[in-house]
Amino acid sequence: MQTSIPQYQHRIRKGAKGALFIFDTIRKKWVRLLPEEWVRQQFIRWLIEEQHYPAALIAVEQSVGKWRADLVVYDRQGQPFLVVECKRHTITLSRYTLMQVLRYNALLKAPYWAITNGEEVYLFSVNTETQNVEALDEFPPFPS
Template identity: 50%
Template sequence: MLSVNFPPPNFKIKKVEDKEQIWDPSRKKWVRLTPEEWVRQNFIQFLVEEKKYPASLISIEKTIRLGEMKKRYDIVVFKNALPWLIIECKEMNVPLSENVAQQILRYNSTMLAPYLIITNGREHFGWEINEGRGMSLTELPDW
């Protein structure tokens, strides 16, 4: 399991028609604050503030094609214009099961990133993919 200590949140949150929204500085827009979005925003803040990943190279919730299907990834960090790290976020009450690992592996079948992370905000697992094999990570790679 990865060691991830989220920094204290410093998010902008507002209510619109009884629904909370959070300002996403990466997408530069207000988005609905769901339990999964809370995990996503905390992880992005961790990447930028703690790990010093460049915010400009972090892509959030973009559509990719998996055969005939269209899917949306949660977070992808690019390095040298290529996918470098894919992060799949789940809300806190969703266990990080084999199904979640299979989901990120399907995404990576087209993106070919060397690092994969799954998180539910409490638990975080990661792998370095090298020659088709996954080796468990104990911490996120340094930028």
């Protein structure tokens, strides 16, 4: 799957020393607006508004062992459903990016994982029969 994320309007403010901050509706706080954070916030909005994933089941910068996954979406039973690694828009998505999200998923065991730089989104899953990673063409509907 390769798709781009629409541009959404966000609440942004300037800090005391001129730094920009964006309001994260998941964490309910202002966070420094860095290029990767912009991609993360855009992707959160896309998951909620276009894919209809519940905001209450999205975790931002979720601790995974000694790392932090950018986004983890949980199903209604509290099990990881989707793990997402976000990169700034100037970063080319690569095998390294995929390996990073797979490292998180080795602990989380979500059936789906994605990588994005805001301009491209790739979704993956594992084929349970062959145990091979497969690129998917569309996001799965959120499980009921």
